[in-house]
Amino acid sequence: MKQEARTATGAPATLWDRTRQLASREILDTALRLFSEQGYDETTVAQIAREAGVSQRTLFRYFHGKEDLLGGDQDRFRQVLTATIGEQPDDAGVWEVLRAGVAAVLALHESREQALERFRLMHTTASLRAGWLEKRLRFQEDLLPLVQARMGGSGGTAAVRARAVIGTSFACLDAASMTWVAGGGEGEIIDLYDECVAAVRG
């Protein structure tokens, strides 16, 4: 499996790439549909593969695991997050920087409905939630040097404090999205996030 090549227009170059992209979408859509209809744990990978028209073996070549079938590409997630935070102005505070990162990540969802469904599944399925939290923690470690550089302060304890601030930011995102889902998708997640940060720092 090769890295996907694209032309300057963003359209896939070869037939292979086009089929690959099509298959990927088909699998992703099928998975989200089945998860919504019958629940995550009640849906087997074999069923998704069957209904998407690929073999189970191929499905596992496209995605690293069942969890990846929801939420899609976490690499893109990571890229957007680190890029956004990296390109913030130097004089911006840590909290502003992290807020920008959160906003950028939230903007990745294609539609409000899709975002709601994904968050709903995530917060109601223990195994999914665990997986998400784990990935999240890896993002935190990625962000550590970036944030640490902005915090300055005394050397020895800089890492702890940076970790704490990043962890808090994500915890606020969790609290916000959870509440957003509980409220049926009313309002904006980022507003809830702001309220969370205010409550913590208040």
Added chain:
Amino acid sequence: MKQEARTATGAPATLWDRTRQLASREILDTALRLFSEQGYDETTVAQIAREAGVSQRTLFRYFHGKEDLLGGDQDRFRQVLTATIGEQPDDAGVWEVLRAGVAAVLALHESREQALERFRLMHTTASLRAGWLEKRLRFQEDLLPLVQARMGGSGGTAAVRARAVIGTSFACLDAASMTWVAGGGEGEIIDLYDECVAAVRG
């Protein structure tokens, strides 16, 4: 499998209970030893069962899953946490209350070495970390009503803010324990925790 009965002195009543307790310890010790020696993912449940002298089937009757073999009984965890937080004076602030809960949970470890080894395994093994984070999130939901009652404030948004504060507290515990492990177990976790909270609220 029945609930374990104990006499007034705390000693197990029947022979069955005593053997059960012995088997439980044997399994737990074997698991921790093997995890330390060869890693969590590299250790199979079958191996633990074999070396502990029980069948695999019995092991799964004692513990709900492989994850429970590290960190032991999360019910006790939950009990201590909610009890400690519940019995804090009414005029104590949310942050003090949560700090007391964290301290009580940290005090549950039998020894410094055991705590260090557990945290080390937890923070270096992705699957374990995921499981821990998931349990943690369930604790957060348990604590939600207790904390929310203490925060008061305007009704509509009380839940979000309570979730954010609890999440932040746990995030600080994570940051503290991670840094503690990275430092080889130097100093006290609770001090690092305090520094984290200060950094966030500062």
Added chain:
DNA sequence: GACCGCTTGGCAGCGACTGCCAAGTCGCCC
């Protein structure tokens, strides 16, 4: 000593996931 209840172990089976191998398809170059 006999009966009842709880525990134990083995077996079969499911679901996620991986390595391996053979067959098929695409792209490119002669």
Added chain:
DNA sequence: GGGCGACTTGGCAGTCGCTGCCAAGCGGTC
């Protein structure tokens, strides 16, 4: 356009965590 090489696909077998089921064994009690 044919053929070669690169890449993808599917199937099979196997591992590991985990569960349900059933028969056998042991502890406690009358």
